[in-house]
Amino acid sequence: MPHKTTPSAARRSTIARLAEPPQISGLSPQAARFVYSLRLIALHDRAWRDPVPELAVRLGSVEVAARALALSQAISSCWPEAVHVSRFCCQLLSHDEMTIGSLIDCAVRCDRPGFEGAIAGLVRPDRVHRMWEAVLGLVAAEANAAPSS
Numbered sequence: 686m687p688h689k690t691t692p693s694a695a696r697r698s699t700i701a702r703l704a705e706p707p708q709i710s711g712l713s714p715q716a717a718r719f720v721y722s723l724r725l726i727a728l729h730d731r732a733w734r735d736p737v738p739e740l741a742v743r744l745g746s747v748e749v750a751a752r753a754l755a756l757s758q759a760i761s762s763c764w765p766e767a768v769h770v771s772r773f774c775c776q777l778l779s780h781d782e783m784t785i786g787s788l789i790d791c792a793v794r795c796d797r798p799g800f801e802g803a804i805a806g807l808v809r810p811d812r813v814h815r816m817w818e819a820v821l822g823l824v825a826a827e828a829n830a831a832p833s834s
């Protein structure tokens with residue numbers, strides 16, 4: 686007769702954490718801005734509208750808006766399936782949004798190994814460079830658009 690074991694408190698805690706959807710508040714400001722941009726781009730795509738004017742207003746720069754759009758296109762072409770995004774008003778992140786947020790955070794830290802590790806097995810290795818360059822382009826555009834103190 687098989688012996689049933691009760692999961693330890695640590696295992697139950699880990700399982701409970703994995704069951705909780707991540708929140709956008711857990712992302713860095715740069716990653717959160719891009720996730721909202723990605724959601725806005727998806728909304729505009731469904732309506733067959735150009736997202737750049739509204740992105741420029743929300744992000745404060747036409748260059749940042751254009752780089753956000755370019756990054757979303759790079760992600761779409763490299764991702765193994767359609768990217769799942771949550772509703773614009775939702776504070777919860779899809780798994781894709783969480784992964785993309787991690788990629789942005791790695792680029793902000795100039796952590797190429799972390800970036801590659803975050804998408805290892807998800808994106809083909811020959812496509813990683815394109816995504817890295819697109820993320821760096823967005824990060825640089827945001828840095829250039831930031832008000833100097």
